[in-house]
């Protein structure tokens with residue numbers, strides 16, 4: 066197994082050498098909970114128990130570490146399990162600053178679970194770096210960013226925030242779910258930890274729930290490995306296999322996803338029935354330039370609002386091809402209503418403050434024909 070310069074090659078080959086025993090080109094699914102020991106403490110290849118380590122999961126962990134330019138990867142049963150493990154690095158009295166529109170579940174786990182352990186959080190606007198730096202009091206131990214952030218696709222300057230956080234002794238954690246390492250690699254910009262809901266673009270087919278974390282520092286890796294083994298929210302061998310399989314086509318899928326998204330965002334922006342379009346690939350987006358510096362393109366998530374004369378409930382009902390569902394990042398196009406779905410855990414007044422209005426539509430652009438997708442949007446807008 067080597068180190069691959071081009072990510073198009075790494076997604077297919079990194080993390081796994083053909084099986085020594087059989088030559089199997091794809092990683093076998095080691096569907097086992099335990100491993101025979103030849104004597105007390107004599108383990109073959111170090112395998113002991115599958116919560117602690119499993120060869121299929123390890124292949125995925127090595128793969129994601131390489132793709133994200135980290136040293137160590139960790140696979141979990143969901144994106145929330147990955148975030149929970151990472152947040153378990155902190156202790157009572159520590160504070161975590163979140164970029165202002167993070168995924169509702171990230172907000173909820175801090176607001177309703179980690180609060181029991183004395184870990185506090187604050188939602189902060191990270192677009193003004195000087196103002197943000199003033200928030201980095203000594204109790205702030207981490208900054209958690211999504212860029213683009215969910216669901217308004219707000220862009221944060223990863224390099225600037227990571228530099229300021231480092232200066233004040235805080236770790237930078239980036240949830241890279243919306244971009245994937247094919248479009249953006251936060252560790253290259255100074256982040257310490259990357260997390261993923263691998264359920265999304267990495268899996269890519271809406272058929273597996275999983276989470277990943279990557280670090281680039283050995284002592285941090287030891288701490289995350291300890292938490293992973295102690296708390297046990299690990300990904301099973303079959304789901305690890307599915308993610309490895311999904312990741313093989315990450316580059317080709319995302320090329321198509323993002324080409325579709327750019328075209329559809331431009332079409333929406335020109336449409337007089339559309340009030341506002343949020344897409345980092347549009348020059349009109351407030352974070353367009355920063356995003357162009359740190360990511361390959363604008364990604365494949367678009368949010369938009371229709372003009373007042375439209376009824377968005379009718380819009381969702383009228384869609385024929387595009388599916389109303391939670392989640393994103395699969396080959397099929399999905400829409401959701403953030404206010405009642407992904408971001409329902411955030412109180413309405415906080416949602417309104419950050420701009421997640423009741424009229425906002427979030428669109429995960431799939432890899433179908435762009436013309437078919439535009440035709441579906443067009444008829445649904447007209448019938449709403």
Ligand SMILES: Cc1ncc(COP(=O)(O)O)c(C=O)c1O
Nearest residue numbers: 143144145168240242262264275
């Ligand atoms: C940005 C982001 N982070 C984390 C999660 C949580 O991941 P999972 O649903 O795999 O637990 C999601 C899920 O939608 C998400 O969109």
